[in-house]
Amino acid sequence: MASEDAEQLPLLHLKLAFLALEPPACILALARKAGGGSVTPHIQNFILESCIGTNVGQIQDYTYVKIILKKVIAEAELSSDIVIDGLYEEFARCMSSKANNSSLNMSGKICKEISFLSPTYNNVSSNQVSLVARLSCSTNMLEGDTGCSLWPSSLFLSEFILSFPKLFSKKRCFEQLGSGVGLVGVCLNYVGASKVILTDGDASTLINMKANMEMNNLYAEDSELVKESKNKVECKYLSWEEASESDLWDCRTDLVMPA
Structure with missing residues (x-):
């Protein structure tokens, strides 16, 4: 075997x-x-x-x-x-x-599937893949579309979240300074965060992020649909150059995730 x-x-x-x-x-x-x-x-x-x-x-x-x-x-x-x-x-x-x-x-976009192997895989378990995230990403990062690119830092942070799920389970988590394609949000939702708030100050990046959450069945524009489902991911426009104290206070999060 x-x-x-x-x-x-x-x-x-x-x-x-x-x-x-x-x-x-x-x-x-x-x-x-x-x-x-x-x-x-x-x-x-x-x-x-x-x-x-x-x-x-x-x-x-x-x-x-x-x-x-x-x-x-x-x-x-x-x-x-x-x-x-x-x-x-x-x-x-x-x-x-x-x-x-x-x-x-x-459109300058490609659809990637980011797969994470289960940390408990030991040549016996059949559950080898713990999570697959489907993401629309930019193909022209050097031409200014940086917000829609998949950055190595988000991969590292996602692996950390999946490796230590108890740190994030049942917590309200807020990703600051631009959430990009939303990979960290998918992982936070997977480990059981009670609420995930993703933000970005670029309109096109925010649109792409919302589309990625929909692709992973984690986001709906209709607030009633959100209430009826187990949706726990919120995508918000937030420009850190213009953000007020009330904007940040409304988030009321337990953990602030670095970009």
Whole structure:
């Protein structure tokens, strides 16, 4: 049993990296590791069926899939005697697809799935993934869209929250100085915070944040819907240059989260 789990874990890492739209070099490195040093036909099939085949409709980023396929095919041709036909067929489909991610390129956004492995995973538990957050993120951070980008600091803070859930459970939590894409809010809600308040002073970032909360079933514009559901996430406009004492007092939180 432990041996089977050890074999499956590299495949799980490969799939999670694909869902998170990690760089192609990372995908190839994980594919080699899972294949024992090369992208074997077994790994090729796994990428085609378990990564691309079951998730491309959710990711909706055909450009990314096309790049991954091109890299995997090139790597497989170098490292394996066999390249499965399905890779070539899927690559051709992406090349000819009318969608080809044109709307995504125009908006400068991609949809990422950020997955966290359970800290209690011990090669026995079947509950390997504790949380999957779906987020719309910017692709052009260097062109000014910093608020809609996924920052490493939010990943580190999210991992801390999930590692020490008792610190945040049943607490009113307030994320200051810009909540970005809202990943920390998703994690706070997951560990049982009684209330989560996310803020940002940029209107476009706030719109994107609200959309991300809706994507994760954590936000509703209609206040009555919020009362009826177990919604505990509030997205507020707050400019720290103009914030008054009453604005902050209205939050009445137990914990203030750093940006």
